Amino acid sequence: MLSHCSDPSALDDTAWLACYLTSGKHMMFYESFLTVLALLAITAPVSLAFGFGGALASRSRFVPLALLGRLYTSIVRGVPDIVFFLFFVIALDQGIEWLRHQALCPDWSAPIRQGSDFLVCPAAKMPLSTAPQWMHESYNFALAVVTFAIVFGAFAANVLYGAMNAVPKAQLETAHAYGMNDRQTFRRVLLPQMWGYALPGLGNLWMILIKATPLLFLLGVRDIVYWARELGGSKTAIYAYPHGDWRLWYFLFLLVFYLVLTRVSESVLTRISRRLAHGQATAAGERLRRAS
Template identity: 80%
Template sequence: MFAYCSDPSALDGLSWLACYLTSGKHMLFYGSFATVLLLLAITAPVALAFGFAGAMASRSHFLPLSLLGKVYTSVVRGVPDIVFFLFFVIALDQGIEWLRHKALCPDWTAAVRQGNDFVVCPQAKMPLSTAPESIHEIYNFSLAVFTFSIVFGAFAANVLYGAMNAVPRAQLETAHAYGMNNRQSFWRILVPQMWIYALPGLGNLWMILIKATPLLFLLGVRDIVYWARELGGSKTAIYDYPHPDWRIYYFLFLLVFYLAFTRVSEIVLERLTRRLSHGQATAAGEELRRAA
């Protein structure tokens, strides 16, 4: 980063520390925070969409669709997250490569399953071995987003299903009495009012999602935990910046980051709860009416 950093062995004190903290690997470490924030920014709305679809399916009067929604929420919630991440990502990756293998290499005669190995033709690899490193990172990140969305979408579906049932039935009956059909009462009466009941559960899911981001390294993404462990480990004289085991300092920095992030999230959720409580027949809504 700085011109005087070209010879780390000649540095000491603050100059050494400044060059150390601005080295190439530290730049990747700082960039990994953006990776985590991007994962949260994409996963949260996608998981909410999965949850909304799952809740609607569970409420459906069409039996196969209702069973599909209930099986999705029950099975995914019943499997430990780390097991689901390890199994689902491998299965999804191999499924994509198998479909590409069947389409691109119809003349391939060897078995795809060869003991513990999964062997497809080179053209079917996803991504291709000749693809740049950025393509591999984007592919792994996409798998991570999809996996996180499915897992947290199942929990969100259960929360939204309960929130939909919490809306007073009398309000839906009143909507029907005014001539609304089921679709109109759902979108105009049920959906706008369910969020105040769903927000506590969704807020908890958001906090859990934040804490689950360190599992990114299981999906092949170099996240902040990976770099903290990599940079903080003991470095001998063969490295440009040798130092003893400093992992405790890196992980303390991550502790501060996560605590600050969750505190900001709590403030936002409190304000959102207050905003959604206006006009609602809830304890918070009644408190706002009395204060006014």
């Protein structure tokens, strides 16, 4: 906060607005944009890893593993995202605390389930009640990352599974004819070829992931939606900076942020798509060949 902001009531309009926008809560509002970007940066590769594992499991010749991969994609894709988010965060949190309870409090005699309450010993709480605030926020953020990764990993698995099946069978048969085994064929032929088919679907998933980040607000993370609602609501004279209902302007700012992020993403995805399509026997590759 600026040095002259100690008495906001004595400031003129311009100085008041400058002090208001540099207050402590606004700094946390600005930091929450980094939280959203960090979620995207971490969740995208983790979701891709989940999706790759799910796609490989679905293609497996081992029937139980193939059924497990298809069950994973079917269940997650068939449940509304918000329902799965709220369920899985609670289930994962209670599962972690139950395991800690079994390990740290073996002599605990009271039942864990008491009606609708889930009660574990104080040492098993995750994080501990005495932990600093940043640990609570980091824990909630980690739960959110895992939940997002599992949900979007199921969609990515479906995209990658279709992309693997889209690679012409003749190329795989030719690789086998040249003496490559299944592992070599997958690594040298199937894996490089499939990305051109998978990128459009993965690009759409990335856009959906961007639009899903406001769900952090429902998962206990103080994200940009939380702070926009908190700061934009009416503030009476008991606050240092009283104002009316400014939520329209705060959410308009979020609208611009998401539009800019989406536009930058579209530009990057277009460049990646052109690079992957170069020299490939696909419709996009044919367009590039004719254009050159």
